[in-house]
Amino acid sequence: MERYYQPEIECASREQILAWQNERLVKQVQHVWDNVPYYRKKMEEKGLTPADIKGVEDLHKLPFLSKDDLREAYPYGLLGMPLKDCVRIQSTSGTTGRRVVAFYTQHDIDLWEDCCARAIVAAGGTNEDVCHVSYGYGLFTGGPGLNGGSHKVGCLTLPMSSGNTDRQLQFMVDLGSTILCCTPSYAAYLAESIHERGLRDQIKLKAGIFGAEAWSEEMRRDIEAKLGIKAYDIYGLTETSGPGVSFECSEQTGMHINEDHFIAEIIDPDTGEVLPEGSKGELVFTSITKEAFPLLRYRTRDICILTREKCSCGRTFVKMSKPMGRSDDMLIVKGVNVFPSQIETVLLEQGYPANYQIIVDRVNNSDTLEVMVEMTPENFSDSLAKITNMEKSLVAALKAMLGIYAKVRLVAPKTITRSEGKAVRVIDKRKI
Amino acid sequence: MTIHQISVFLENRAGQLAEITGVLAKKGIDLRAINIAETSDYGVLRLIADKPQEAAATLLEQGFILSMTPVVAVSVPDEPGGLARVLDVLAKENIDVEYMYSVFGQVDGLAHMVFRVADTEKLIAVLKANGVEPISGENLGIR
Numbered sequence A: 001m002e003r004y005y006q007p008e009i010e011c012a013s014r015e016q017i018l019a020w021q022n023e024r025l026v027k028q029v030q031h032v033w034d035n036v037p038y039y040r041k042k043m044e045e046k047g048l049t050p051a052d053i054k055g056v057e058d059l060h061k062l063p064f065l066s067k068d069d070l071r072e073a074y075p076y077g078l079l080g081m082p083l084k085d086c087v088r089i090q091s092t093s094g095t096t097g098r099r100v101v102a103f104y105t106q107h108d109i110d111l112w113e114d115c116c117a118r119a120i121v122a123a124g125g126t127n128e129d130v131c132h133v134s135y136g137y138g139l140f141t142g143g144p145g146l147n148g149g150s151h152k153v154g155c156l157t158l159p160m161s162s163g164n165t166d167r168q169l170q171f172m173v174d175l176g177s178t179i180l181c182c183t184p185s186y187a188a189y190l191a192e193s194i195h196e197r198g199l200r201d202q203i204k205l206k207a208g209i210f211g212a213e214a215w216s217e218e219m220r221r222d223i224e225a226k227l228g229i230k231a232y233d234i235y236g237l238t239e240t241s242g243p244g245v246s247f248e249c250s251e252q253t254g255m256h257i258n259e260d261h262f263i264a265e266i267i268d269p270d271t272g273e274v275l276p277e278g279s280k281g282e283l284v285f286t287s288i289t290k291e292a293f294p295l296l297r298y299r300t301r302d303i304c305i306l307t308r309e310k311c312s313c314g315r316t317f318v319k320m321s322k323p324m325g326r327s328d329d330m331l332i333v334k335g336v337n338v339f340p341s342q343i344e345t346v347l348l349e350q351g352y353p354a355n356y357q358i359i360v361d362r363v364n365n366s367d368t369l370e371v372m373v374e375m376t377p378e379n380f381s382d383s384l385a386k387i388t389n390m391e392k393s394l395v396a397a398l399k400a401m402l403g404i405y406a407k408v409r410l411v412a413p414k415t416i417t418r419s420e421g422k423a424v425r426v427i428d429k430r431k432i
Numbered sequence B: 001m002t003i004h005q006i007s008v009f010l011e012n013r014a015g016q017l018a019e020i021t022g023v024l025a026k027k028g029i030d031l032r033a034i035n036i037a038e039t040s041d042y043g044v045l046r047l048i049a050d051k052p053q054e055a056a057a058t059l060l061e062q063g064f065i066l067s068m069t070p071v072v073a074v075s076v077p078d079e080p081g082g083l084a085r086v087l088d089v090l091a092k093e094n095i096d097v098e099y100m101y102s103v104f105g106q107v108d109g110l111a112h113m114v115f116r117v118a119d120t121e122k123l124i125a126v127l128k129a130n131g132v133e134p135i136s137g138e139n140l141g142i143r
């Protein structure tokens, strides 16, 4: 039976949800107008005052915020509360340019942890569970978010953080972890280590909550089979609090957005125009309950689809598809759009591990695409011809998927750096 | 009469072969034969060690990908036409040799060749029927 952390909210009628959104949006716009001069100026430039926003139907009038705005306003430009009322910052793992720093009041942390608690309960979590949190702790939102959610549910919380595989597995076995929270690439790595060490019979995992990076359905099935669990997706960004903006239910057909805290829109990334339900486009979030970092119409760069079709789990929140790519993740190689997730799909179909690296370069003014793939004991043979044939069929499958030639480089296992936070899947050497 | 060959995946990386022979030497493992098949990007190292189980365990521990392959060793007179006579026999019996290579050194004027075929039992039977005796692991110093 489906369980909920806050059933009266998660299963509220659409009218009720809209009423909450109308009321909270109006209040939030006033809060931002009064306290965030950076955004007030943007509104003034469009000739808007808070009186112009009477409800969700007026949301489209408001100006967007982008990552560039966050960088420009760094560190305090988008702060909505006096620092004395803030109790925490979290930050993105951005490697280029200035970091994004998000602020939280205690109220903000509370609501964020509620959102994570909803995800844990949706994955079957109760106060009898042992929740093993292997997301990074620290500035990264993954660890603190799920940790807080796990406390709220009443699980025994193991604040493992990432890294130190021996210790991870030892605690998993000795303390009987039942729910694993980490990035999907780290889950795949742990699953492989468990498999290698023959520990499958000694672990008690029943569910996993995996997010913070892109992963495919094939990867989900692979992790589920190796660990004997049900794997749930969770979504979020530091800018909007962290993980828990949306989460998967037992149906596993999309993530319910916590609409009592966020209003989601899908826009055309080129024109900024709001698209009708069911359209594929860029996801935009408006935080309607956050005090310290109240972002209005924040462009996520994630491409996905929203659906309000009735869900069998009983939740009434809108569902977003797994992001189909990020406008900034997409590679253009020889004029063709290539998403790393496509390559991952082919690798798993052909029996290779999902640990890969894509190297794009330019040689003699022509783009080259190389995929580093790990050899496995199952694929290895003493016959060079057999290996060469396998490599050829992988090249053919990649060509069929991508439409362009990709060179395959077979490497020994563990050659590709295993990330214990976010995976480095793409190295683009063309940027000069 | 079969001998355990260890087949190891090699990636195209300088020093990998030295790494393999190094860790084996450290364990006091002696190599009786070595053969490499490669493309420009990767290869397969085939080796016969005096202590096959220990050698395999050592390499696995170091994270190498490997498999154990049954092969057959044959003594061949170290003189012109010695090998040709053995190959003639195999050709007549339709035994396809996937690959072969020689063992280090020779004993009593005989060179030793290692053969990899699909059906080792058939190969052994055919050799015996033609008066060529496969040699055992002990004779090659394999424990």
Ligand SMILES: [Zn+2]
Pocket: A249, A250, A251, A256, A311, A312, A313, A314, A315
């Ligand atoms: Zn649902």
